[in-house]
Amino acid sequence: MSKRIENLATLKKYNENLYKLTQHKKPVLQKGFEIGKKRVVGVNTEKLDNNISRAKNKVKEYGLCNDFEYFVTLTLDPKKYNRTDLKKYRKDLKEFLNNYKKNHGSKIEYVLIPELHSDGNSWHMHGLIKGILPKHITFSKFKDKNGQFYLEWEQYSKKFGFLNIAKIKDKDKVCSYITKYINKSMAETIKGLGEHMYYNSQGLKKAIEIKRGTLSDHSIPYDFENDYVMSKMINNPIYAHSLIFD
Numbered sequence: 001m002s003k004r005i006e007n008l009a010t011l012k013k014y015n016e017n018l019y020k021l022t023q024h025k026k027p028v029l030q031k032g033f034e035i036g037k038k039r040v041v042g043v044n045t046e047k048l049d050n051n052i053s054r055a056k057n058k059v060k061e062y063g064l065c066n067d068f069e070y071f072v073t074l075t076l077d078p079k080k081y082n083r084t085d086l087k088k089y090r091k092d093l094k095e096f097l098n099n100y101k102k103n104h105g106s107k108i109e110y111v112l113i114p115e116l117h118s119d120g121n122s123w124h125m126h127g128l129i130k131g132i133l134p135k136h137i138t139f140s141k142f143k144d145k146n147g148q149f150y151l152e153w154e155q156y157s158k159k160f161g162f163l164n165i166a167k168i169k170d171k172d173k174v175c176s177y178i179t180k181y182i183n184k185s186m187a188e189t190i191k192g193l194g195e196h197m198y199y200n201s202q203g204l205k206k207a208i209e210i211k212r213g214t215l216s217d218h219s220i221p222y223d224f225e226n227d228y229v230m231s232k233m234i235n236n237p238i239y240a241h242s243l244i245f246d
Contacts, residue, residue: 009215063175068128077161083122213245
């Protein structure tokens with residue numbers, strides 16, 4: 001049996017009305033096979049561009065499969081923190097979120113993407129979050145460009161610094177928007193620090209693979225294409241289940 005699958009296609013279910021069809025353009029290693037001493041599951045992720053694509057897809061998957069409430073931008077106050085130390089920020093933020101659950105009985109779920117400020121040294125994060133108790137979200141003293149007061153999460157602000165928090169109105173748009181922060185420059189910087197392109201809480205819902213094999217229909221109008229895959233988001237369950245796999 002070959003270790004690689006040619007023309008592999010998969011169909012994943014995100015929720016009752018949303019599915020994703022992915023057609024791999026290059027041979028894919030079968031699950032469980034090894035290259036040398038390294039166990040490989042799924043697609044070969046050695047190339048940076050492929051890693052970026054997979055990170056974008058995973059962030060969007062988490063965003064679409066979970067009921068996040070807010071889009072956030074988390075920053076650090078230089079008077080309180082060394083904004084250049086991403087590793088410490090990531091560890092302290094995780095501890096802060098865990099302590100929030102212990103102290104207030106509400107689990108914070110999140111997917112966060114680190115980004116450098118324009119100075120090229122200071123870090124902040126963008127992402128999606130849920131679980132902040134309504135009583136802890138108040139109006140900030142700062143206004144946006146439309147003259148509206150920003151929302152504030154006081155516990156975060158006191159410990160770390162300013163944040164921008166906004167209620168999610170269009171899940172599809174915000175999930176597509178946040179992936180723009182995952183790019184080649186960011187990926188190369190993150191790799192050099194030994195960090196990840198995104199961080200997520202444990203236990204988030206994931207898409208469920210319901211079909212795998214060779215797709216019989218070759219006339220699919222895909223939404224996205226790169227060197228590795230072609231994909232299409234399908235919001236018609238009947239059409240999704242009608243796709244025939246060999």
